[in-house]
Amino acid sequence: MVLDERKLRILSAIIDDYVETASPVGSRTITRKYNMGVSPATIRNEMSDLEELGYLDQPHVSAGRVPSTKAYRLYVDMLLSGARRPIGEDREALQYFTERITQMEDVVQTAAQAVSELTHLTALVMMPGQPTMRIATLQLVPMPRGSALLVIVTDSGIVRDTVIRVSDQLDMDALYTISRMLTETLAGHTLREAQEMLDAYAARSTADQRVLMGVRNLAVQMARQSSVDSVSVDGTHHILNYPEYSDVEKARAFLSVMETRDKLLSVLRSGSGTVTVRIGSEVGLEELGDCSLVTAPFQLGGGFGSIGVLGPMRMPYDRVIRTLSTIGQAMTEIFGSEEIS
Amino acid sequence: MVLDERKLRILSAIIDDYVETASPVGSRTITRKYNMGVSPATIRNEMSDLEELGYLDQPHVSAGRVPSTKAYRLYVDMLLSGARRPIGEDREALQYFTERITQMEDVVQTAAQAVSELTHLTALVMMPGQPTMRIATLQLVPMPRGSALLVIVTDSGIVRDTVIRVSDQLDMDALYTISRMLTETLAGHTLREAQEMLDAYAARSTADQRVLMGVRNLAVQMARQSSVDSVSVDGTHHILNYPEYSDVEKARAFLSVMETRDKLLSVLRSGSGTVTVRIGSEVGLEELGDCSLVTAPFQLGGGFGSIGVLGPMRMPYDRVIRTLSTIGQAMTEIFGSEEIS
DNA sequence: TGTTAGCACTCTCGTTCGTTGAGTGCTAAC
DNA sequence: GTTAGCACTCAACGAACGAGAGTGCTAACA
Numbered sequence: 130m131v132l133d134e135r136k137l138r139i140l141s142a143i144i145d146d147y148v149e150t151a152s153p154v155g156s157r158t159i160t161r162k163y164n165m166g167v168s169p170a171t172i173r174n175e176m177s178d179l180e181e182l183g184y185l186d187q188p189h190v191s192a193g194r195v196p197s198t199k200a201y202r203l204y205v206d207m208l209l210s211g212a213r214r215p216i217g218e219d220r221e222a223l224q225y226f227t228e229r230i231t232q233m234e235d236v237v238q239t240a241a242q243a244v245s246e247l248t249h250l251t252a253l254v255m256m257p258g259q260p261t262m263r264i265a266t267l268q269l270v271p272m273p274r275g276s277a278l279l280v281i282v283t284d285s286g287i288v289r290d291t292v293i294r295v296s297d298q299l300d301m302d303a304l305y306t307i308s309r310m311l312t313e314t315l316a317g318h319t320l321r322e323a324q325e326m327l328d329a330y331a332a333r334s335t336a337d338q339r340v341l342m343g344v345r346n347l348a349v350q351m352a353r354q355s356s357v358d359s360v361s362v363d364g365t366h367h368i369l370n371y372p373e374y375s376d377v378e379k380a381r382a383f384l385s386v387m388e389t390r391d392k393l394l395s396v397l398r399s400g401s402g403t404v405t406v407r408i409g410s411e412v413g414l415e416e417l418g419d420c421s422l423v424t425a426p427f428q429l430g431g432g433f434g435s436i437g438v439l440g441p442m443r444m445p446y447d448r449v450i451r452t453l454s455t456i457g458q459a460m461t462e463i464f465g466s467e468e469i470s
Numbered sequence: 471m472v473l474d475e476r477k478l479r480i481l482s483a484i485i486d487d488y489v490e491t492a493s494p495v496g497s498r499t500i501t502r503k504y505n506m507g508v509s510p511a512t513i514r515n516e517m518s519d520l521e522e523l524g525y526l527d528q529p530h531v532s533a534g535r536v537p538s539t540k541a542y543r544l545y546v547d548m549l550l551s552g553a554r555r556p557i558g559e560d561r562e563a564l565q566y567f568t569e570r571i572t573q574m575e576d577v578v579q580t581a582a583q584a585v586s587e588l589t590h591l592t593a594l595v596m597m598p599g600q601p602t603m604r605i606a607t608l609q610l611v612p613m614p615r616g617s618a619l620l621v622i623v624t625d626s627g628i629v630r631d632t633v634i635r636v637s638d639q640l641d642m643d644a645l646y647t648i649s650r651m652l653t654e655t656l657a658g659h660t661l662r663e664a665q666e667m668l669d670a671y672a673a674r675s676t677a678d679q680r681v682l683m684g685v686r687n688l689a690v691q692m693a694r695q696s697s698v699d700s701v702s703v704d705g706t707h708h709i710l711n712y713p714e715y716s717d718v719e720k721a722r723a724f725l726s727v728m729e730t731r732d733k734l735l736s737v738l739r740s741g742s743g744t745v746t747v748r749i750g751s752e753v754g755l756e757e758l759g760d761c762s763l764v765t766a767p768f769q770l771g772g773g774f775g776s777i778g779v780l781g782p783m784r785m786p787y788d789r790v791i792r793t794l795s796t797i798g799q800a801m802t803e804i805f806g807s808e809e810i811s
Numbered sequence: 812t813g814t815t816a817g818c819a820c821t822c823t824c825g826t827t828c829g830t831t832g833a834g835t836g837c838t839a840a841c
Numbered sequence: 842g843t844t845a846g847c848a849c850t851c852a853a854c855g856a857a858c859g860a861g862a863g864t865g866c867t868a869a870c871a
Contacts, residue, residue, distance in 0.1 A: 153834090155833070155834055155835085156834075156835080157833090157834080167843075167844090168843070168844050168845080169834095169844090170836095170843070170844050170845075170846095171842085171843055171844070173834090173835070173836075174836095174842095174843090176835095177835090177836080187835090188852090189850080189851055189852065190834080190835060190836090190849085190850050190851060191832085191833060191834050191835065191849085191850050191851045191852070192833080192834070192835090192851080192852075193833085193834065193835090265612070265613060266611050266612050266613065266619075266642070268609060268611045268621075270607050270609045270621055270623055271606070271607050271623075272606060272607065272623055278607075278621070278623055278629055280609075280611055280619070280621055280631075282611055282612075282613055282619055288619055288631060290621075290629060290631075301607070301650065301653065302650075305646055305650075309642065309643075309646075312642065365707060366706065366707075366722075366725040366726075366728075366729075369718055369721060369722045369725065370722070374718075375718050377710060377715075377716050377717075377718060377721070380710060380718070380721075381707075381710045381711070384707040384710065387707075388707075494863090496862070496863055496864085497863075497864080498862090498863080508814075508815090509814070509815050509816080510815090510863095511814070511815050511816075511817095511865095512813085512814055512815070514863090514864070514865075515813095515814085515865095517864095518864090518865080528864090529823095530821080530822055530823070531820090531821050531822060531863080531864060531865090532820085532821050532822045532823070532861090532862060532863050532864065533822080533823075533862080533863070533864090534862085534863065534864090812871100813870105813871090814869105814870080814871080815868100815869085815870075815871100816867105816868090816869085816870095817866100817867090817868090817869100818865105818866090818867090819864105819865095819866090819867105820863105820864080820865085820866100821862105821863090821864080821865100822861105822862095822863095822864100823860105823861090823862090824859105824860090824861090824862105825858105825859095825860085825861105826857100826858085826859085826860100827856100827857085827858080827859100828855105828856090828857085828858105829854105829855095829856085829857105830853100830854085830855085830856100831852105831853085831854080831855100832851105832852095832853090832854105833850105833851095833852095833853105834849105834850090834851095835848105835849080835850080835851105836847105836848095836849085836850100837846100837847090837848090837849100838845105838846090838847090838848105839844100839845090839846090840843105840844085840845080840846100841842105841843080841844075841845095
């Protein structure tokens, strides 16, 4: 059964009002605030129908109505498909985001911050693992006091560095020669291969073991860190601003789920290649109760990452969708061009 | 007036019990749990004296007693000075911390995480600004698709990188030559000097402006970021576990103070070169109400940073002090040696 | 003089019980 | 199909009240 025009308008008004006020919506409120041109009694009849159809819930008989999961689903589907889709980019979001990006390594963190700041919700970002990442370059940069900074760059543009101790006879040129040799040997190999090669070489070589082991250890660590999907979270504190979480127990439950990265990863991984909205039980984290998760994809080195927000089912879906898809696209571009400023 | 031995024991017991249970302590509790060898009535007389002296407060006449700020002050002073000082390192903390340190840039973040995880309180770390930081080395590392990773290392061991676009005719050797030239020119100069030199040079040179501008921009950005003290925060969510913050309004007030870095900086900067405990109004953030701030210093490039925890006045000061001073020392060592693994 | 038992007293906390008010569903009239 | 009217329901709020924890005081005791 499809809803007629007036029922849709009423349902939409109820959702809008509830998203704004967080309290059950009565028939008089609808007539006053959203002047429908009909009396409260008429609205009541329609609301009664909508409740029968499963679009509205009634906390108790003398309260107003609250949108059900099904209502949000309908509302969001209209947003995502029909002509109402929030087209166009969120200029504010784009500006906010690009202004703050500086370091390559910070893109994910910055994106999460931007999203949580703009939506006042908790932001989640999933970075896809890069198990087949290969070494592109490797360089030793001199540092004071017999140390050197080892920088490894991979073909997907991931940079990692660590400080290792080296013989203090090695000057900039000597370090460059070693870097060049190591790059020639290891470039094009995966991190695990590099580890094996270095182990084998170190065993029968008399060269400076500290450099070799330093490279080996960083490669191992990079392989470990980068082969699995990772997730970062920002803006968890926003949840306290919602009356749904004025109960400290609920707030704590929410925050403790945010600490368990595994669960977050599993729900973020299941996102498709487009903007996805999951409502209530669709989220798949029953500890959270009634939450919604909106995610947008971004591309990184052949895989898909996901950026999203998690919050009460009562959220301004249109704005959230627009912000997320804008930021997602911006991230895809950044990772694609591998250039920042 | 100095407290006699028994009064001290009773006061100490009250503090211990209150730190543990968060509820006012009655005379019977003291006799039962901390067997004092005297009856509740005697304890009551002593408690009455302690209240008169300002060491105890009574929320209302039929509740037990609660330690006052003055009581915590006495308790902490005994910890910090006398023979009761929590000597020795916190092995657990040291292990937890060193296990997790990998990247040089992450030391601060890792330290904050370790502290908040170990103490179950909110951790704060202040990094002192390095306004006179000088360039030590500068290197361009080849990356795919006409890009290069620019790495600047300063004499205090700060590493920063960014990706810049370069002519795709530049191979590893060419980039090294440029790096060498730039290093020779700029090493030993401050970041601001480097910026001016590059501006002047770029104006009259026909060399690849993109490289010069890339270096310039990173130098400017490093100067901006590093000349001011910075602060990072971790574990704000722990506050919800304390009944003092079961009121959502209070929790929100706390979290919003944690968002205002300026205020945090000003209180962290005022720490001395030793472990400092500030209790209640001594903290200097009246928005927080009754909090305590414990800080330990660490050394970084000639300046002093500060690592601390912020939580309810009711906190296990001995453990917190031991953990913080251990981590502070570990950080000093790490920054001093400029080596990690 | 310090310690202790006994007891009246105080005050919070949780419960119960009306009262109030928002909002509904139904009926009858338009 | 719409609307006014009205009885009805139920959460929220506040007052009243009993239970319990803990105190201060007094008088007896070592």
